[in-house]
Amino acid sequence: MKRTCLSIRCFDTKPTLLPSPVPAITDIINTTKFELYHCQQSYRHHQSLSFGYSHHKTIADLLHAYVIKNGSLQSLGICNYLLNLYVRKSQNLYHAHKLFDEILARDIRTWTILISGFAHYENYKMVLHLFRKMQREGVYPNQFTLSSVLKCCSTLCELRNGKAIHGWILTNEIGLDVVLENSILDLYVKCGALDYAQRLFKSMEWKDTVSWNIMISAYLHMGHVQRALDLFLSLNFKDVTSWNTIMDGLMKNGFERTALELLYKMLEIGPMFNAFTFSIALNLVSCLSLLELGKQIHGQVLRLVLHNNGFIRNSLLGMYCKCGKMEEASMTLRTIPLKISCDDSLAEIVSWSSMVSGYVRNGKYESALQTFRFMVNEQVVVDKFTLTSIVSACANKGILELGRQVHAHIQKIGHKLDSHLCSSLIDMYAKCGSLNDAQRIFKQNIDMNVVLWTSMISAFAFHGQGQEAVQLFECMMNERIKPNEITFIGVLIACNHAGLLEEGCKYFELMQKVYGIKPGFEHYTCMVDLYGRSGRLNEAKEFIHENGISHLSAVWKSFLSCCRLHKNVEMGKWVSERLLKLEQSDAGSYILLSNMYSTDHRWEEAANVRSLMRQRRVNKLPGLSWIQLKNQVHNFFF
DNA sequence: CTAGGGTTAG
Numbered sequence: 313m314k315r316t317c318l319s320i321r322c323f324d325t326k327p328t329l330l331p332s333p334v335p336a337i338t339d340i341i342n343t344t345k346f347e348l349y350h351c352q353q354s355y356r357h358h359q360s361l362s363f364g365y366s367h368h369k370t371i372a373d374l375l376h377a378y379v380i381k382n383g384s385l386q387s388l389g390i391c392n393y394l395l396n397l398y399v400r401k402s403q404n405l406y407h408a409h410k411l412f413d414e415i416l417a418r419d420i421r422t423w424t425i426l427i428s429g430f431a432h433y434e435n436y437k438m439v440l441h442l443f444r445k446m447q448r449e450g451v452y453p454n455q456f457t458l459s460s461v462l463k464c465c466s467t468l469c470e471l472r473n474g475k476a477i478h479g480w481i482l483t484n485e486i487g488l489d490v491v492l493e494n495s496i497l498d499l500y501v502k503c504g505a506l507d508y509a510q511r512l513f514k515s516m517e518w519k520d521t522v523s524w525n526i527m528i529s530a531y532l533h534m535g536h537v538q539r540a541l542d543l544f545l546s547l548n549f550k551d552v553t554s555w556n557t558i559m560d561g562l563m564k565n566g567f568e569r570t571a572l573e574l575l576y577k578m579l580e581i582g583p584m585f586n587a588f589t590f591s592i593a594l595n596l597v598s599c600l601s602l603l604e605l606g607k608q609i610h611g612q613v614l615r616l617v618l619h620n621n622g623f624i625r626n627s628l629l630g631m632y633c634k635c636g637k638m639e640e641a642s643m644t645l646r647t648i649p650l651k652i653s654c655d656d657s658l659a660e661i662v663s664w665s666s667m668v669s670g671y672v673r674n675g676k677y678e679s680a681l682q683t684f685r686f687m688v689n690e691q692v693v694v695d696k697f698t699l700t701s702i703v704s705a706c707a708n709k710g711i712l713e714l715g716r717q718v719h720a721h722i723q724k725i726g727h728k729l730d731s732h733l734c735s736s737l738i739d740m741y742a743k744c745g746s747l748n749d750a751q752r753i754f755k756q757n758i759d760m761n762v763v764l765w766t767s768m769i770s771a772f773a774f775h776g777q778g779q780e781a782v783q784l785f786e787c788m789m790n791e792r793i794k795p796n797e798i799t800f801i802g803v804l805i806a807c808n809h810a811g812l813l814e815e816g817c818k819y820f821e822l823m824q825k826v827y828g829i830k831p832g833f834e835h836y837t838c839m840v841d842l843y844g845r846s847g848r849l850n851e852a853k854e855f856i857h858e859n860g861i862s863h864l865s866a867v868w869k870s871f872l873s874c875c876r877l878h879k880n881v882e883m884g885k886w887v888s889e890r891l892l893k894l895e896q897s898d899a900g901s902y903i904l905l906s907n908m909y910s911t912d913h914r915w916e917e918a919a920n921v922r923s924l925m926r927q928r929r930v931n932k933l934p935g936l937s938w939i940q941l942k943n944q945v946h947n948f949f950f
Numbered sequence: 951c952t953a954g955g956g957t958t959a960g
Contacts, residue, residue, distance in 0.1 A: 521951085523951085524951090525952075526951050527951095529952075553952045555952090556951090557951070560952065560953070561952090591952090591953035592953055593953095623953050624953080627954055630955075659954075662954055665955045669956060670955095695955090696956070700955095700956035701955085701956055703956095704956080730957095732957045733956080734957080736957050736958085737957095738958085763957055767957070768958095769958090770959070773960075798959050799959095801959050801960095802958075
């Protein structure tokens with residue numbers, strides 16, 4: 313039975329592979345003899361080799377063997393055909409490269425097939441290597457090779473190489489068509505050379521819609537939103553890409569509402585949506601948390617049978633994750649189509665890592681870890697994206713062992729720790745109590761960014777080592793790394809722990825005056841805490857009024873615990889009245905007040921607060937803690 | 951030319 317299936321498959325697929333331009337090969341393949349030979353061979357191949365060995369590959373290999381046997385390697389036409397077969401059908405670039413070396417008389421087509429093949433599989437180093445070799449051998453590149461090489465330079469941000477090629481084209485007077493000029497334009501944009509792009513754009517005789525679209529995306533990449541919008545609006549003819557580009561760019565620059573307006577406008581007067589539009593629309597929906605609109609788009613996606621598109625599926629998944637609908641997200645994940653091609657496998661990896669990060673984002677660490685275990689069992693590729701989320705889950709669950717295992721695993725497979733993974737690991741070791749390990753990772757990392765420094769500063773703050781945290785913060789500013797709002801939260805907490813009132817005030821001012829960061833309620837709470845803990849209750853009160861933050865209950869809670877710390881019961885009473893007005897049903901406020909009375913041995917008043925809680929039916933959730941001993945988690949209630 | 955996944959916040 314197996315044999316029949318295989319033969320049918322081979323015969324079925326054969327016609328698509330008929331190499332019509334090369335008569336010699338066509339003759340061979342058309343003979344029954346070859347067909348039989350091929351089927352027998354492929355049957356043997358299927359038995360001896362692991363599954364996944366495609367019939368295309370078999371055909372290319374057999375043809376290769378046949379060609380060598382018959383001495384047809386001299387025929388360039390056959391060689392190029394065979395090379396193309398390796399590149400396009402069997403996707404075996406290794407064999408293609410080997411064959412390429414065997415071909416003695418290579419023409420420009422031979423080079424083009426191989427170079428565009430490597431470009432297609434994003435092996436850009438090889439593309440550049442082959443291009444240089446080609447130039448050394450004195451072969452003149454054509455438009456196809458040039459556009460492959462230019463795409464490669466733009467992906468690698470190789471501005472120097474790109475400029476050299478542009479110069480070479482100009483001096484050798486190669487015919488520049490719009491397509492090639494657009495590639496160069498895009499190269500300059502991707503490398504961030506806006507001035508070069510503008511100069512080229514002005515000098516271009518013919519500009520098509522693609523050229524204009526590239527300029528729109530150029531302005532958006534540089535953050536010149538208004539210029540991009542003006543350019544977009546001034547276009548007489550806007551294609552789908554123009555609309556897609558402007559909406560995506562507006563969203564990424566923080567103008568989500570404008571992007572949404574344009575989406576509605578596009579529906580009314582613009583061109584038909586394509587797959588890109590749906591993906592962008594779904595991302596827009598997640599940014600704005602418009603779940604209902606998202607569901608409508610989901611319906612439309614199903615109606616148009618676009619749900620098998622990897623990008624769209626992942627945008628859907630991301631939308632549900634960001635809206636907190638994990639059930640729906642997991643449903644989307646479960647509908648991965650069976651057909652898995654080269655592009656789909658990446659999409660699948662992205663789907664899984666989105667799912668894991670979604671669980672972590674929504675605080676469902678246990679589900680994240682479960683998904684991870686499932687992935688390992690089912691041999692789904694776990695890459696650095698998934699690992700980063702998993703380490704973060706370990707950090708928040710305090711599971712040092714798994715965290716260490718993941719760290720060891722990363723070292724074993726030789727992954728370089730990038731900054732995201734490092735920050736996650738630092739955070740994990742710090743939260744699991746191993747400050748030394750956190751420090752070791754921080755020191756071994758070479759490319760430093762804000763998040764990395766912030767993680768380490770917070771790690772010190774977390775361990776009560778305020779002085780070290782502040783020192784590190786000073787180092788960071790010396791290195792001219794710009795702190796963000798989260799960095800300042802860490803620094804202010806550190807000042808709190810070390811009782812550094814003056815420094816805290818200094819940094820709070822620095823944040824606003826030098827770095828232009830508007831304080832959020834976390835910063836205000838830290839400051840109130842800082843004043844309060846130092847015993848300056850009146851200054852804390854003044855601070856609250858000066859900054860107009862008396863409506864924030866977190867601020868008053870922090871203030872109240874300071875009153876308890878300094879046994880200022882009268883002030884505490886006054887504060888708790890305000891607090892209870894703000895939040896009638898929050899157990900925490902009652903508990904704080906009652907605790908303050910008990911600290912001062914005013915048992916009766918403490919009991920009154922408790923009975924007030926009962927009257928108002930406010931329940932305190934019991935505290936829960938746990939410890940992991942020998943693979944078993946033990947829970948404690950308070 | 952345009953679309954998808956990760957880190958820091960007692």
